[in-house]
Amino acid sequence: MAKKKKPTAGQNELSPEDAGREFGISLKELETLMQTRGHEGVKELNETYGGLSGLAQKLKTHLIHGLSGKDADLSIRLAAFGRNEIPPKPPKTFLRLMMDALQDVTLVILIICACISFALSFYHPGGDTFEAEVKPKEANVEWIEGAAIIIAVIVVVLVTAFNDWTKERQFRGLQSKIELDQKFNVIRENSVRQIPIKDIVVGDICQIKYGDLLPADGVVVQSNDLKVDESSLTGESDLIKKHESRDPFLLSGTHIMEGSGKMLVLAVGEHSQTGMIFKLLGATKEEEVTTDKKPSESKNQNNEIADADAKERLIKSGSAKGMTIAIMTVLVLLIRFSIEEFIQRGERWNNKYWSRFVRYLITGITVLVVAVPEGLPLAVTISLAYAVKKMMHDNNLVRHLDACETMGNATAICSDKTGTLTTNRMTVVQIYIGEKHWKNVENPNKAKEIVVPAKTKEIVFEGIAVNSSYSSKLLPPPEREVLAKQVGNKTECGLLGFVGVLGGSYDEIRTRYPEERFVHVYTFNSVRKNMSTVIRRPDSVVRMHTKGASEIVLKKCKTILNRNGDVIPFSNVDYDRLVQTIIEPMACDGLRTICVAYRDFTPDALPDWDDETNCVDQLTCICICGIEDPVRAEVPDAIAKCRNAGITVRMVTGDNVNTARSIALKCGIISPNDSFLVLEGKEFNRRIRSKPDGEVDQALFDKVWPHLRVLARSSPQDKYVLVRGIIASKINPTREVVAVTGDGTNDGPALKKADVGFAMGIQGTDVAKEASDIILVDDNFNSIVKAVMWGRNVYDSIAKFLQFQLTVNVVAVFCAFIGACIVKESPLRAVQMLWVNLIMDTLASLALATEVPTEELLTRLPYGRTRPLISRTMMKNILGHAIYQLGVMLFILFAGPTVFDMDDGRPVDSVFKPSEHFTMIFNVFVLMTLFNEINCRKIHGEQNVFRGIFTNPIFYGIWVVTFVVQIVLVQYGSVAFSCVALTFEQWMWCLFFGVTVLLWNQIVNLIPVTHHMPKWGAGEVYEPNSPVDLGPEGQSRQGASLTKGQILWLRGITRLQTQ
The missing domain is CATH 1.20.1110.10 (Calcium-transporting ATPase, transmembrane domain)
Incomplete structure (x- = not known):
């Protein structure tokens, strides 16, 4: 476990009782509020504490700017409300x-x-x-x-x-390493900081997003289509929708399954709901040893x-x-x-x-x-x-020791593409805009040749800047480097970089449209494969910006911007033409294709935002971006080593089938003359499921998987079915031992089902890491070969x-x-x-x-x-x-x-x-x-x-x-x-x-x-x-x-x- 910091002067001077008097609400009252929750909790929050703003005043925090981050203030909060950690079990004595x-x-x-x-x-x-x-x-x-x-x-x-x-x-050192690597985004002094989870205090404003494992109890301050899995604490199997005014309470140890938002921390460590359960079990001194795995789990x-x-x-x-x-x-x-x-x-x-x-x-x-x-x-x-x-030196953080030995017997690896086989450094290199296809636009000199009307540029800049996670941003290049540092979602970072190449500033646009003023957000997930954000413009027009997989978003478009920036009709014939002449050639070059679109609504005729099917439709296509994510230099050699070692590597990706095939060829997963299968998720399911009931037929599955090398446009459920089926197959006398990589929340089932689950240390969500056996610190396939x-x-x-x-x-x-x-x-x-x-x-x-x-x-x-x-x-x-x-x-x-x-x-x-x-x-x-x-x-x-x-x-x-x-x-x-x-x-x-x-x-x-x-x-x-x-x-x-x-x-x- 992590060592405790030495108390500061503030802690020495104030007892918990004295520190508690510094605030307008006590630790006991916060615990009671979190235990009440539900409708009664919302009523108590509003009537007793004056809602979110009143609660923030009592905790001496700001809902937008967060805490000051000063040592004296943090010390008082630690003394009054406790530290965000559960004391470890003392080690066994030598005797x-x-x-x-x-x-x-x-x-x-x-x-x-x-x-x-x-x-x-x-x-x-x-x-x-x-x-x-x-x-x-x-x-x-x-x-x-x-x-x-x-x-x-x-x-x-x-x-x-x-x-x-x-x-x-050694095990305690490993546990300490895992804990130190767990960090969370908080807002202090009006800027986002990434701090260790144990340093979070009551009053902090935390940024929460899809895939996060909540580190403390709190209430929602701002939400964008926020849905939480509370089954680990409440037993409720359905996802719970969270909103500032409806069920705003968030519990530590639960998972954010969809959306994003901000949370005001109300209880930490032993005083959180998870901590109280440990106390009830008499386990507050028990170490949560992640190197152990119960057989039932x-x-x-x-x-x-x-x-x-x-x-x-x-x-x-x-x-x-x-x-x-x-x-x-x-x-x-x-x-x-x-x-x-x-x-x-x-x-x-x-x-x-x-x-x-x-x-x-x-x-x-x-x-x-x-x-x-x-x-x-x-x-x-x-x-x-x-x-x-x-x-550890080879960038493999082992969470479960048995996985280390099991990996030695692996016969198959089902790997993601992005970040594992590729560098995860996204760059827009081609774009179709204003009825013209431009290439090599990553070069600023080449980008200057792009001629589009100013109003088209404005819509492109606004659509990319607003319709992306605000945690995605570009920072100045690190020392001795030329390229800007990409933080957050790398696809969004690639698009934000393109805004800069065209002379725009995404920061200025985001300042005009802060997240808390969004009308509605449809966050990206593996089912939608697109994201939409609704904003109210200064001219009172309500505009919805959408971006996502090009084939999917383009099908929802009924109009398109022409070379003059005017809206013209977009028919099915136009769709087929763009797919054949723009999208497929980009995909064959190994590019990920993203379509950017929008739709305007009049203020007096706003739709029901819960009716997503009708809202995200009738779109106007702005552009199609071809984003390059180069194959890591060491990956082809690593895959060749796997082949020599008798290990079959399969790529499982959500990308277009042509993009996936192109990357697989570059990696060496398939060769030009191979007869191996490259399938999309729909075709894969059609081949392996029996027609009467739609269930997976193992006999049909056994005809497909030995020849399958690339599964494109696949969902996390497809990945789970693939892993489960290979493990269950008996056509190989020695049986298959399957390793799988994953980074998303929905990859959890596949990571758990696999004999060895690898989570991405950089791009992986907390849920994926928790479900994994080994964390790839550098998200690099070569590290799997070392494992x-x-x-x-x-x-x-x-x-x-x-x-x-x-x-x-x-x-x-x-x-x-x-x-x-x-x-x-x-x-x-x-x-x-x-x-x-x-x-x-x-x-x-x-x-x-x-x-x-x-x-x-x-x-x-x-x-x-x-x-x-x-x-x-x-x-x-x-x-x-x-x-x-x-x-x-x-x-x-x-x-x-x-x-x-x-x-x-x-x-x-x-x-x-x-x-x-x-x-x-x-x-x-x-x-x-x-x-x-x-x-x-x-x-x-x-x-x-x-x-x-x-x-x-x-x-x-x-x-x-x-x-x-x-x-x-x-x-x-x-x-x-x-x-x-x-x-x-x-x-x-x-x-x-x-x-x-x-x-x-x-x-x-x-x-x-x-x-x-x-x-x-x-x-x-x-x-x-x-x-x-x-x-x-x-x-x-x-x-x-x-x-x-x-x-x-x-x-x-x-x-x-x-x-």
Whole structure:
């Protein structure tokens, strides 16, 4: 969360009560007014507070000029009415994080057993002449093992807690970044300023527009066709029309779905309606973590369930096998010991045997700890957190962590055109006006050649200046730039720029016609595809200015201005001629065509403005503008990379089909000789819907979408249908994973439905951003390609870790079991296996999960939706290296004393003392594990495992540190780690077996991968309508039969996957 500002002098001097007396209305009265709302609220506003003007006086603000913006005034308002933020939940303490890490039941049991072992090491039954008398040195250090296990567990807990603490800090930093990026337009000192939402105070005048998420409670001061979605607070599904005199109350957290206007802020933060709900829920201290997504709200819920189920299958399989071998290990040890002691030797029970039984139990539990891949959640978390942090530098602000990994499996991208594939720098380059077509008019010298009557120019200037959002404007060029800075709607900015080129001033016109004096406004939306503004001119004529998609507006025109500025009839034949000779050629040049028109009404014959169909008709065409929005220079290369990566890019736009086709050709989405489809929205719907009921027929849809590359003149509903249909399609065995971009409020459903939704950071509305998973800070398609690289890198990093960890699991578990069966003890002591566990969990997850993505990731096909967690190649690598490592360890176990000329370390009595023999087994195992960690950097059978190794300092840093620590443990950790210092020759043999792992990997790579080879973790794909019973953390009920420790593990990984 954002840090609070230090209180200013004004805040120090005034208490909330004193500050409240500075105003004519109290905080409690404002809260009551907002709670009353409705008809009663309007009545109270007018009768008690004197309407909007009276309320503004009491709050010491101006309805047009806004607040003064002085620090003293803002400080008093903060003290009296509060800050516009909900206090965050305090972070978990480190002690709490340690307690959370100790929720693993196996670790708790291990600690208990270690404590028992520690206590029993000091207990020697009276009159017992056992080892203590014969071997006092060994007996005196028996307590070391129990203590070492406790210390090792503490280290594991500390490391886990530290990682969780680091993760929480990163998530809070991400949340803070998201909040700081949220800004809103307010009017202060009669000028529009963009300030952080948390800095909005009571009394501010906010500019509100289509797509905004309201940051505070307030009342409408001025409205233009304003409609609000209040379903999130009131449950009302219909859009609510807001007006100064009819239902003027606006609630924080609701969405502006149509229109624009201004709002007087009355309540902020905890005192707003949203804040009060949080208080009622007891959640005012709860952080609204946008990095979490509840399963019920997740638009790719089915994908997540399938993914979680795949991991659940893998975990259940590994855990069950580990549990079985752990139990068998303990049973074999107990049975063998009992047979030798009580049957062969005829010994009677002695309390000294308790320590032996506890040690066997510790061995079994340690085998279980090593067998269960509990490091996977840590690897997932580290990989995602690392990727999210780095993606910020690539202009990807990740809101939902699961989207990062999902993006790596994307097979299709449905992209907007404007601003994503193009520069979003709009310029009028052609114009049809006064019965003549002018080109290259962006050049001021060329524009001077345009000859039109003064009255025509006046109407053009007025129509463009007035009939556009007043937040759209041109600012002086930034430093070291030539072109003016475009602020607001870029299409409107292009038109405003053309007014300047022709010698006009839109500012002067807007000053003559302030927004509050508009008669009526029909705002632009995806259905109208045009905008109209009605004004009253000084000559009392009421004029309606209209602009919009040329084909649509031109159809409403019955007259047109000729070269003399006179109004002449405009017939259907004239319409067809203009479409063929002006609009289509402009569109084929990749230009967006906008028609500007108007209509005059006499003051005594004004229509019913609510009858839009009759009002926006009988228009007079003024001109048709061809607006250029150049393709971004880097986009063709980015789309080529997507094609090489097996990702299909589709353009979904509201533009003319010829414009869309031209841009698609320039981008490389289609080629001149392609047979791919370029459809308009109407034709698209005709092809995919069944005739009787008009519903989408999936069979018909499946005939269209594989060939579709451009969808033009489309609505947000068309985009939603396209995304939903591709996701539901089963014609591709691996199923499609769909990413979609959106910037408008109505894009919300498509963004939510997509597996990954990208919202535009610059042009995107608040509603679109809230519905998205990732925000493109620069609105650039190239950033999506970078997100694909990072997503594939995350997926591969997790796969690398799994390949590494499962190899270690198999070797350690079977080595312990075989040792128990043959030599009565595991060759690896409990504390040694905990060290191996630490290597393969925490350190390996850090090393393998922080690889930097390369362009090579874009040279392979995507995995798709149903790809197994462990591929056949990975399974070949796991089994191949496990066989080699087990063979080496068994060779040293049985033939080591003879081959290497050392004493046999296998116990011949009840004391298992450290030996060169078993130390060498431990050392060889660790070194083979370390060198195999290098092999595991590659999961697709690459020959050069060292390629790119020095681009990841975390990897080679951890590898070197681990190697050094291993040397120290072996040479100087004899007591704690049951080791004996090895000679130089023995170290060379250990290194030989370790380095040979690299050579063995080349042999394994030569083994062909067959379809008979097993693959693990292929999750079932749930149908959209299939009921899935989810637990409180989102895990499937199929895991209900698991042990408590396994369920905790599953909850952890499921939680991480839904973050």
